[in-house]
């Protein structure tokens with residue numbers, strides 16, 4: 166998929182992929198230690214054991230225009246390209262603006278599904 170994007174002049178940067186349950190716990194503990202409430206944290210980060218990143222099929226993708234995994238990634242050319250093309254490679258946007266998971270819009274988070282292409 167990265168090569169196909171490059172042919173269209175789009176640079177896709179894989180920023181985060183596989184993440185263990187232990188790593189997920191560390192991420193959440195760090196946010197709690199920084200004073201965030203568990204409720205607000207869980208709107209952005211799945212509870213340990215529930216993240217698609219544990220499967221190894223999820224990818225957080227950035228572009229040189231925006232590498233911060235922020236909502237404004239949806240305004241980049243890379244996101245527009247992913248919207249049009251990622252499905253051909255079996256990748257789906259897990260958390261669109263309105264989703265049944267109660268997770269905030271994550272334009273950077275794409276997950277590969279067998280047979281989705």
Ligand SMILES: [Zn+2]
Nearest residue numbers: 223224225274
């Ligand atoms: Zn993600």
